[in-house]
Amino acid sequence: MNIILLGPPGAGKGTQAKKISEHFSLPHISTGDILRENISNNTSLGLRAKSYMSRGELVPDELLITIVKDRLSRKDCSGGFMLDGYPRTIPQADALQMILTESGKKIDAVLNISVDDEELIKRLSGRRMCKCGASYHVNFNPPKKEGVCDACKEKLYQRDDDKPDAIKNRLVVYKKQTQPLIDYYNRKKLLRTIDGSKEISQIFEEVKNVLEEYEKL
Numbered sequence: 001m002n003i004i005l006l007g008p009p010g011a012g013k014g015t016q017a018k019k020i021s022e023h024f025s026l027p028h029i030s031t032g033d034i035l036r037e038n039i040s041n042n043t044s045l046g047l048r049a050k051s052y053m054s055r056g057e058l059v060p061d062e063l064l065i066t067i068v069k070d071r072l073s074r075k076d077c078s079g080g081f082m083l084d085g086y087p088r089t090i091p092q093a094d095a096l097q098m099i100l101t102e103s104g105k106k107i108d109a110v111l112n113i114s115v116d117d118e119e120l121i122k123r124l125s126g127r128r129m130c131k132c133g134a135s136y137h138v139n140f141n142p143p144k145k146e147g148v149c150d151a152c153k154e155k156l157y158q159r160d161d162d163k164p165d166a167i168k169n170r171l172v173v174y175k176k177q178t179q180p181l182i183d184y185y186n187r188k189k190l191l192r193t194i195d196g197s198k199e200i201s202q203i204f205e206e207v208k209n210v211l212e213e214y215e216k217l
Helices: 013-024 031-040 044-053 061-072 090-102 117-125 164-187 200-216
Strands: 002-006 028-030 081-084 109-114 127-129 135-137 191-195
Touching: 002 013, 002 164, 013 028, 013 081, 013 200, 028 031, 028 061, 031 044, 031 061, 044 061, 061 090, 090 164, 109 200, 117 164, 164 191, 191 200
Parallel strands: 002 081, 002 109, 028 081, 109 191
Antiparallel strands: 127 135
């Protein structure tokens, strides 16, 4: 089973990706992880990617799809895979389709974890950080003493990109980038939207039910 996972910042995509990977024994393929792995191992692809990233530029589609193609060709993907963070655009989706067609594979399902903006802002803006690396949430994982780290007793702070205005901008960018992709896979009848506003276990139960349907096909 080959799946793509979509979802805005704060939707809990990372949590669900881990659960899907473990339950269905699918390698979780994140473009960020692939890039870091190639750069860390000083591969030719990694060195090329690093040259763009060190200049603050986006890795071009041509190079990114080559890196994804290399990753999908590995033995652990022979029984299926889960793509997270790729594709992000229609050209990337078209390129992925070509790669899979060449190898006799296809995308079986595209899961879109959906949460309304108000809830996403609440989730993301509640995060608090400590310089020691500890992370808290004012609602879901509060420190014992408000505003103070449990571990080192230092004052907690809120990252600039976790402030409501910054989050709104991130969501605007995400929607502008991802909505065409959602429409693209919807037209192909591959898209399944998952309600990401529920409890983690309830979300995964819905995800599991959807994917088990595809396993039976």
